[in-house]
Amino acid sequence: MQQISEKIVEALPVPGKGNKVHFFSGASLQGKKAPAGFGVRVTAGGTKSFVLFHRVDGRKFLETLGRWDENEQGGTLTVRDAIVKADKLAKDIKNGRREDPRPERTRRLEDGDSPEGLKIGGAFDPDADEADREQKHPGLLDLFVDRYCRKEAQLKSADQYASTFRRLVAPDVGDLPVFGEGRLRRSHVVDMLDEIEDENGPVMADRTLAYLRKAFNWFAARNEDFTNPIVKGIRTVGSNARERILADDELRDLWTALDAVEDVPACYPRFVKSLLLTTTRRTEAALMHSSELDGEDWTIPADRYKTGIDHVIPLSAAAQELIGEKPKGANGNSWFIFTTTAGAKGFAGFSKAKRELDKAIAKVRADAGREPMPHWVLHDLRRTGRSLMSRAGVPADHAERCLGHVIGGVRGVYDRYAYLEEKRAVFDKLATLVERILNPAANVEELAARRVQA
Structure with a gap:
């Protein structure tokens, strides 16, 4: 049977970079048995924390229980206390007594592309301040910037994408749903681009279109139910000049x-x-x-x-x-x-x-x-x-x-x-x-x- 103790945790090696998790599933200490998924995460800085690996709706999730109390940086848990906490948490999860443990922003980022209620702009609300945006459910454009621009592609222009979406796109179509009744349509995009050209010039209109096309193509590759409203020829510089006046x-x-x-x-x-x-x-x-x-x-x-x-x-x-x-x-x-x-x-x-x-x-x-x-x-x-x-x-x-x-x-x-x-x-x-x-x-x-x- 696997063993765990204060000395064993103390002796865990510190990785050269990043972090490493050492699992102690089933390990016992003073009559307390660690549940499946129980482990200790060690960082390159020497911090050691207790964690519990489990799943949320089929998704893998590593939840932090607390720091080991022998850390120089400060800790809250002994090994035995960590096992007790992990055991209770595992039982609560199994019996459905536990709410989703993921941090709020993690939940929003991971579940934000659920079709129900998803909007184009989401947190790119022009009337919201930064604190408000943290509380808003992300929209398609938020997901694109956070997941693709900043993480997957690590684009240097990520801030430029975000700024363009917030200033020029969100005020026009940000509150439109991605799916269902009232969803974003091609006519909405055309009207928006006309407004942008009138107010900011054709170059900015074309740039905004390019940014949106990239975002919508990215989302279409992730969701088979999404229909990209941007089609070839949607905009040709100089051909969309409006002449409408009100009678x-x-x-x-x-x-x-x-x-x-x-x-x-x-x-x-x-x-x-x-x-x-x-x-x-x-x-x-x-x-x-x-x-x-x-x-x-x-x-x-x-x-x-x-x-x-x-x-x-x-x-x-x-x-x-x-x-x-x-x-x-x-x-x-x-x-x-x-x-x-x-x-x-x-x-x-x-x-x-x-x-x-x-x-x-x-x-x-x-x-x-x-x-x-x-x-x-x-x-x-x-x-x-x-x-x-x-x-x-x-x-x-x-x-x-x-x-x-x-x-x-x-x-x-x-x-x-x-x-x-x-x-x-x-x-x-x-x-x-x-x-x-x-x-x-x-x-x-x-x-x-x-x-x-x-």
Whole structure:
């Protein structure tokens, strides 16, 4: 019969690197018999710990019971106490009285690709801080980064993958399920890539697509039920340029839905309306900060603007009303305007809120007996605003400057005038036209009254 004692544990050799487990299954000490799988793990640093090898749902698992109390680093168990603890644990496991012993993060990483409840983003929640992410169940992209990028392939670009998924993918499709109803579809990917190209350029859109294709191919090789939504030819640079603008009736339906939509953050309706009235990209508006506001002017700093140049937007009265009050619970005089975290972070949960908004728009149109609204994305509001500027008689150069576009040629090099007042007039005209579109009946009555007075 195998023996074990304090002296035997003390004499176990220290490995040159890593660690080694010495098993003592069935060994006895002072009338106590060690269960199957009982052993001592010795590390290269000289630490000796008692362990119990067993299985969790068929998977091998080596659970640490505690350090041997003769360790210079400190210990908690004698050999006999370790055997007693291991015996009790083995019986609890056998009789089903023991919960899954794996650490929380180990359970999430190992069980995260279970089809039920698996989402695309998981812990890549843009509204979560690092502590929150540790508590969230991992999604497909989390598993890819943790298992493949960091462990299997040990990619130097692992952090870049993680950053791209968190900044550009999670806000759009992170909360979509991988399987079942409402799962990620090709159209979701296409819309997301269009938004990324509009806001970050075609190079970043192509890079994001490459990262996603790699992640989905990796997951498809592990799960036969997963269908990769990315197919050959899904994106060709220059061929996916959107031309969609919202018609007048669509703008009215949008505003009506924004005033009635439920299950969205309180800031969301104001945020969406601001996209049209300031003709900004969604991430620019989502990160609007109190420090960027100076009276009636909003300056988007160069470090977060696409052209790398400060962009000043004179806010119309209608746009100023959307800023709202200081968020409840915000600290000091610094906060994000559109926020779900008391001003600590800017709004980022685009996809879920947009789906709820689409449902509200569909209801508005269904109640009126009209066809569903054709597909649209938030960036279409920027394009719509530019079109309305032309409709309002705004000179093309002024309109382009309002959108932050750089005027090319000799004028772009030598004309350093800020055109601030001209831009102010443009945004006022835009707000006036939007108001007329939203309230056509009132405009008709006003014109009729003027004719009577004349």
